[in-house]
Every structure is written in C-alpha cells, then in structure tokens.
Amino acid sequence: MRIDFTKMHGLGNDFVVLDGRDQSLPRMDASLAAALADRRTGIGCDQLIVLEPSLAADLRMRIFNCDGSEVEACGNATRAVGLLVGRAISIETVAGLLSASPCEAGISVEMGKPRFDWNAIPLAYPMDTHAMPVAWEELVNPIAVNVGNPHAIFFVEDPYAIAMERLGPLVENDPIFPERINVNVAAITARDAITLRVWERGAGLTRACGTGACATAIGAMKRGLVDRRVRVTLPGGPLVIEWREDEVIVMTGPATESFRGSFEVGDFGPQQ
Structure with a gap:
C-alpha cells in the first residue's frame, strides 16, 4: 500500500x-x-x-x-x-x-474555551490551579490550564536559562499529572508580549507549540500580567493570541x- x-x-x-x-x-x-x-x-x-x-x-x-x-x-x-x-x-x-x-x-x-478546574487539567488531587503549591527546583507555583490539552505554565525571568532538557521530563512525568503535562516556561516582556519555550508532552522541546502559546497567554491574562491580546514569541517565531470576551481563544500565525x-x-x- x-x-x-x-x-x-x-x-x-x-x-x-x-x-x-x-x-x-x-x-x-x-x-x-x-x-x-x-x-x-x-x-x-x-x-x-x-x-x-x-x-x-x-x-x-x-x-x-x-x-x-x-x-x-x-x-x-x-x-x-x-x-x-x-x-x-x-x-x-x-x-x-x-x-x-x-x-x-x-x-x-x-x-475554544480554556478550563481551569483541577479535574479538567487533570491533576491527581484537588488544588488551586491558579498558583499550584508545588515546585521542581527553580520552577515554582505554576498555573495549570487545559486548552484542549493540559499545560503547566511557569513565569520566570529568562526562559533560556532554564534547563528544559532536564526539568521538562521531570515535570511532564510527575505523578501529580496522571495524563502527563506540557511544560511552559515564559517571561513577560511587555503588557502585550511574552517570550516562551515549551517542553511538549511526548515530543520534547519543539521550536513552537500553538496550544502552549495559548495556554501561556491565558495564564498570564488570568494573573493580570498582560492584556487580552498578546504576541507570544517562541524559538520558531511569533504567534498572536487573543482571549475574546466570549472566552474563546483565537490564535493567529503562519x-x-x-x-x-x-x-x-x-x-x-x-x-x-
């Protein structure tokens, strides 16, 4: 065939x-x-x-x-x-x-619309997904969101200073995430700009992750760090993420x- x-x-x-x-x-x-x-x-x-x-x-x-x-x-x-x-x-x-x-x-x-309930991520047991009381070395208190697939987002000073090859699989496979997790490390550079690296569940480091950009933008918006339309720059280039008033996420890029x-x-x- x-x-x-x-x-x-x-x-x-x-x-x-x-x-x-x-x-x-x-x-x-x-x-x-x-x-x-x-x-x-x-x-x-x-x-x-x-x-x-x-x-x-x-x-x-x-x-x-x-x-x-x-x-x-x-x-x-x-x-x-x-x-x-x-x-x-x-x-x-x-x-x-x-x-x-x-x-x-x-x-x-x-x-579609993001989900934040602990059992929608899903997590192994109930906890606050807005600032999870957990840490993996310097990666602390992530926000968890499901945008069709599960993401944990860590806000850091410099995403490129994080040893993602080592910490990515550590977080991805932690028992707290029964279906594993996509791991995002991001820096807020302006009210409308985010720099992001993503360790993808089952794929590792990739040059870009569309759902990761969506999840990270929504996480930053939920914490009041950025406005409702942002430019998310990944190693492969930028995506524009908007969270409309009807709560639907819109992603635009090449x-x-x-x-x-x-x-x-x-x-x-x-x-x-």
Missing part, C-alpha cells in the same frame, strides 16, 4: 499529514506513528496528523506525537490543516470542534507546506 503525505510546519513545529478523505490509510497505531515520525529511519516530524471524514465537521483530525502517543489538540497542526484545505473549515478533534480560516497574517484558529511525497506502508509496519 503506497500512501501520499504532505510535510508541513508551523514556525518549525513540523508535521507529516496523511489525508484519509481521498485515500485509504492503514490503521494507525503507536508503533506505526512513531516509525513514520522517526527522523533517521522514517519521514521525520514532531507530530503525525491523520485527516478523516467527519459527520460533525468538514473533517476529523487525529494527532500522534513522535513517541506514538495520541493527543487531543495541536494548535500549529490546526493552522497547517487550514492551509492545506485552503478555505475556512471546521475541524473535529478529541478536544472538540475547532475552526480555521485564512487571513492576512496566515491562518486564524478558534481554539503555516508552511514543505514538500509532498509517498511511502510504502510495508517499509514501516505490517501491511494492513
């Missing part, structure tokens, strides 16, 4: 997109997803994206991290899918219905198609 794919990225956060709306796809599991995502022996990506027909929206999007785990949401991938389709669309995800629309600044995505190709399923896993 030969499968067509599109390689895309959002600010360097890269994806292999398999479109199952007009071709038959193999059954996707953790093993096959990880094999395709491998940068040495596969196609290589941070996340594998599978598009399927949907009865509730224009299409359904499934998201697999490079370790093979399936996750609920990916903001950069949502922008990439919006670019691939080329028009305003609704997208069904595990996290709910999203919408993506082309605009002058790239693709604008309505990411997406890019890198190349197209095809692969033989038998080279990466058993024939389905």
Whole structure:
C-alpha cells in the first residue's frame, strides 16, 4: 500500500499529514506513528496528523506525537490543516470542534474555551490551579490550564536559562499529572508580549507549540500580567493570541507546506 503525505510546519513545529478523505490509510497505531515520525529511519516530524471524514465537521483530525502517543489538540497542526484545505473549515478533534480560516497574517484558529478546574487539567488531587503549591527546583507555583490539552505554565525571568532538557521530563512525568503535562516556561516582556519555550508532552522541546502559546497567554491574562491580546514569541517565531470576551481563544500565525511525497506502508509496519 503506497500512501501520499504532505510535510508541513508551523514556525518549525513540523508535521507529516496523511489525508484519509481521498485515500485509504492503514490503521494507525503507536508503533506505526512513531516509525513514520522517526527522523533517521522514517519521514521525520514532531507530530503525525491523520485527516478523516467527519459527520460533525468538514473533517476529523487525529494527532500522534513522535513517541506514538495520541493527543487531543495541536494548535500549529490546526493552522497547517487550514492551509492545506485552503478555505475556512471546521475541524473535529478529541478536544472538540475547532475552526480555521485564512487571513492576512496566515491562518486564524478558534481554539475554544480554556478550563481551569483541577479535574479538567487533570491533576491527581484537588488544588488551586491558579498558583499550584508545588515546585521542581527553580520552577515554582505554576498555573495549570487545559486548552484542549493540559499545560503547566511557569513565569520566570529568562526562559533560556532554564534547563528544559532536564526539568521538562521531570515535570511532564510527575505523578501529580496522571495524563502527563506540557511544560511552559515564559517571561513577560511587555503588557502585550511574552517570550516562551515549551517542553511538549511526548515530543520534547519543539521550536513552537500553538496550544502552549495559548495556554501561556491565558495564564498570564488570568494573573493580570498582560492584556487580552498578546504576541507570544517562541524559538520558531511569533504567534498572536487573543482571549475574546466570549472566552474563546483565537490564535493567529503562519503555516508552511514543505514538500509532498509517498511511502510504502510495508517499509514501516505490517501491511494492513
């Protein structure tokens, strides 16, 4: 079985997109997803994206991290899918219905409403998610928010001074987060500007994380540190995050198609 794919990225956060709306796809599991995502022996990506027909929206999007785990949401991938389709669309995800629309600044995505309850993150037991009474070395008192997937946000003086390669997995896999957690370290540089690095659950350090930018902006807004529209600068570039009065998060930024190709399923896993 030969499968067509599109390689895309959002600010360097890269994806292999398999479109199952007009071709038959193999059954996707953790093993096959990880094999395709491998940068040495596969196609290589941070996340594998599978598009399927949907009865509730224009299409359904499934998201697999490079370790093979399936996750609920990916903001950069949502922008990439919006670019691939080329028009305003609704997208069904595990996290709910999203919408993506082309605009002058790239693709604008309505990411839904954030959740702050401890069991919506989820945490292992009840606590204040606005300033969690926990610490991992210099990372202290994060705010936790679910924006379709779970995030812990730490506000620090210099995100690039934090040893994310060591502390990221320590926080991600702490038992207090039963479904693991995305780890964000951010500095407020103005009322409308944030600098951010993200350790992604199941993917590690990435050049950009759309849901991380959303979660961090919302966390900063909840604490009164910034206004309701901010520019979040990640290693791969900036995203604009707005928290509308109806509490819906809107993320705007670029997406890019890198190349197209095809692969033989038998080279990466058993024939389905």
